[in-house]
Amino acid sequence: MVDCKDAGELLVSYLDGELSTGQKEAVELHLSTCHGCRKDLEALSATQNKMVHSFQVAASKAPSPQAWARLQQRLAGDQQPKLAIFGQAKSKAKARIHIIRQGFVSQQPAWKPALVALLVAALVAALALVISPYVAQSPEVLAAEIAQNDPQVQELLPEGTVIRVVKAIRPVERGIFNVLFLIPGESIWGEDHGDSAVLIDALVDVREKKVLAARALKVEAAHVTPLTRIEKDKAVEIASADPEVQDVLVTGAEIRRVIPLPFFQPSDDTLTITVAGVVLATAPIGSQASVGRWIVEVDLVEERVINIVEYPLK
Numbered sequence: 001m002v003d004c005k006d007a008g009e010l011l012v013s014y015l016d017g018e019l020s021t022g023q024k025e026a027v028e029l030h031l032s033t034c035h036g037c038r039k040d041l042e043a044l045s046a047t048q049n050k051m052v053h054s055f056q057v058a059a060s061k062a063p064s065p066q067a068w069a070r071l072q073q074r075l076a077g078d079q080q081p082k083l084a085i086f087g088q089a090k091s092k093a094k095a096r097i098h099i100i101r102q103g104f105v106s107q108q109p110a111w112k113p114a115l116v117a118l119l120v121a122a123l124v125a126a127l128a129l130v131i132s133p134y135v136a137q138s139p140e141v142l143a144a145e146i147a148q149n150d151p152q153v154q155e156l157l158p159e160g161t162v163i164r165v166v167k168a169i170r171p172v173e174r175g176i177f178n179v180l181f182l183i184p185g186e187s188i189w190g191e192d193h194g195d196s197a198v199l200i201d202a203l204v205d206v207r208e209k210k211v212l213a214a215r216a217l218k219v220e221a222a223h224v225t226p227l228t229r230i231e232k233d234k235a236v237e238i239a240s241a242d243p244e245v246q247d248v249l250v251t252g253a254e255i256r257r258v259i260p261l262p263f264f265q266p267s268d269d270t271l272t273i274t275v276a277g278v279v280l281a282t283a284p285i286g287s288q289a290s291v292g293r294w295i296v297e298v299d300l301v302e303e304r305v306i307n308i309v310e311y312p313l314k
Helices: 004-015 021-033 035-050 067-076 092-104 113-125 139-148 229-240 243-249
Strands: 164-169 176-184 197-205 210-219 254-260 275-281 291-299 304-313
Touching: 004 021, 004 035, 021 035, 139 176, 139 197, 139 210, 229 243, 229 254, 229 275, 229 291, 229 304, 243 275, 243 304
Parallel strands: none
Antiparallel strands: 164 176, 176 197, 197 210, 254 275, 275 291, 291 304
16 A cells, blocks of 8 residues: 555656556555545646646747757767766656666767657656746746756757747756757758657756756657648738738748647647747848848637747848
8 A cells, every 4th residue: 555655756647647557546545545645636637737838939049050060960969968867766757757868878879769769758758747838937937948048958959940848857856857849840951851850858957047968859750740731821821910920021021931839738649730830031131131030820720820939040
C-alpha cells in the first residue's frame, strides 16, 4: 500500500494515465482514505486544465547572418555542449528525463535515428505542461521568458524565425527546467520539408535566472502536419481582412508565405495545427535599408487574427 509520499510522486502519472493497473489501484485506494492527497490531486488537475494555451514568443532581434550556419553545425553534431545530469531518477517519469539528459552528453558525431526517436517519445511522455501566458510569475513562465531572451538560444535561430514555447518540463532538481521550442521545418526550409522540424532545448535555472546550456536537434517524423492549400488560402483571407494587417500592407509589405505554428496538447503526442503564421515583408529600398517583417498569427478555427509580431531584419 502506498503512503502519502509515494502517492504524491505518482499523482501526475495517474492523471496522465501512465500507471500500471496495480499502481493505479494502489493510488486510488490511498485516495479513498486520504483527504489531503485528494485535495492535491484536485489542485493538480485544475492546474493542468488551465494550461491549455501555448505561449507565443518571437525572437526579440534578428540573429546574425551566421546563425543558420551555426545551427547547421549544431545539428550535425559538430558542437556538443554539455548538460549536467541532476540527481538520480527515482520514478518512471524522472527516469525518462534522466535518459534525455544522458542523450544530450553523448559524443556521437551525429544523432542516430533511434536516439532521436527515443528523445521525441520521452519529451512527449514526460511530465510536462503547456505554458499559459495568463499564469503570471509561475516558474514555467519565468523559465520560458529567461530562455527566449538568452543569447545562447537566440544564436541558434535562423534569421527571422518565429518560435513558440511548446513545453517546460518539470525539474528533476528544484529550480531547473528544460524549456522546449519547436521550429516547423516549413518555416526554415520552405514547403518541401517532409516531416522535419527543429527542436531547441534550453536548460534554465530559474533561481539564478540564466540559461545553463542550449542545443538544437533536427527531428524527423515530428508529426507536424503541413498546412493544406485551403488552410493557407483561408489564413491569407483572414489576415488580409484585418484592419491592422491592411495598415501594414499599404506601406508596401507583401504576403510572402504561410507557415504552421504548432503546439503540443497537454495529454497528446501529436502537434495540433489550429494557428497559421502569415509572413509579411517589405522589400528594402537601397543597400542600407532594413527589411520590415511581420508574422500575423491567424486562428483558423475562430477565423480571426490573434496576434501580430513585428521585428526588423538588418
